[in-house]
Amino acid sequence: FLPCTIIGGLYLTIRNRGIQFTRFGYAMKNTVGKMFQKQEAGAGAVTPLQAVTTALAATVGTGNIVGTSQAIALGGYGAVFWLWLAALLGMMIKYSEVTLSIQYRERDAKGDWVGGPMYYVKNGLSKHWQWVGILFCVFAAIASFGIGNMSQVNSIVGSLNDAIDAFIPAAEGERKLLNFVFGVAIAALIGVILFGGIKRIGAVAEKLVPVMSVLYIIFALVVIFGHAGNIGPAFGKIFATAFTPKALGGAASGIALKQTIVWGLRRSAFSNEAGLGSAAIAHAAADTKGPVQQGLYGIFEVFADTIVICTLTAMTIICSGVDITFGQKVGSELITSAFATMFGVKFASVFVALALTLFAFTTVLGWSLYGSRCVQYLFGLKVAKGYQVLFIIIVVVGAVASLDVVWDIADTFNGLMAIPNFIALFALSGVVAKLTKEYFADKTKLKQ
16 A cells, blocks of 8 residues: 555656646635635535535544654654655545546435545446455445544543543543443444434534644644744754664664654555545535536645644654653553643643544544445445444444554555555546646636
8 A cells, every 4th residue: 555655646646747736826725715615515415615524524533643643653753754745645646536536426316426436436447347446345344444433432532531540540440431431422422423414424524623623733833832942853853864763863763764664654644545535435425616626625635634733743742852652552642741741731631632532533424424335335325324333333342442453453454445446546547637637728717
């Protein structure tokens, strides 16, 4: 998967003339610049804003907080550089996925717009390639239990326990019971929203994602500028160890360059999901004017998720000067310690618990949609309902499972579902290039 991210990202960037760079301003103007304008959606669809916030709901989660923390702990400071590189190329990958999802989407039996890798394989390639779409759905449906369910819920209960321990140290003895109770409560909330369909998921995401993102950004900036003298050295550490992780010496000297690269790329992929094809499923439901118009939201999505939020997480940790145990897989305790340098342990514990809970909760919502759409494609609407019930049950399993097992499952199926998606992206790259060229050559569309 990781070589596909770099090779595929470079290839798609070249074919589309690097529009994530050359048209970046235009993309921001026509995505975030229009988010606060009134938007309406027709039957079986959601607004472009609801589509992107649903997709962001699935990506802005533990990957931004816990995932970035792990990238630094396991790959050293230089892993952040590779996280950035993967994101810059990931913008074009996500743009291509979203563009194709609109180009080849269709209406289902309920009249809802459905799309994603399985549909751009079905409607864009010959019948000899249909196995690719089926393979994607199988892997994605299974992956939804890891990346979009257990890993998220596990992080939620972990951060909630940290917050409780800050106030009631004796509660540690009741951790198993607390985890189960948290799991049941989260499962109940997910069920209420999930069975309301895409419109209810979109409505919840539209409200929660912007609010929680802005709050997290503000508090992270307070910590960073509270240690303003460390900002320059923090960037220095990142660039100095991107290719020579042993440059800083000390505990970080045991990290090999391969670890730095792999953990940076891996956690970037976990954060923004570029290459997985998952976000295309949410974007396919958008009531939009055309494929490229919605594709621009893919560029914005990766930028907001990884370049902004993951960078703020990394800078918060590095600038704060907290001790990092390199080579050890961490949870939310690292970012909590960083926030505690400015806000105190109790407030930091509560804030991180709240942020992770909201981030991860919306991620679970987004992935419940992705898994449902994949099962629906394979077996129909009735079986998809059964999948949703199983998905809710797995929420409780994620609450009581061990951290290492959960993250290993997530990483494994991330890579598997990306393989058929990249096959489709390479096969249909000419379609994306054609649509992009035609759109930017049409001056009337550029003025809309």
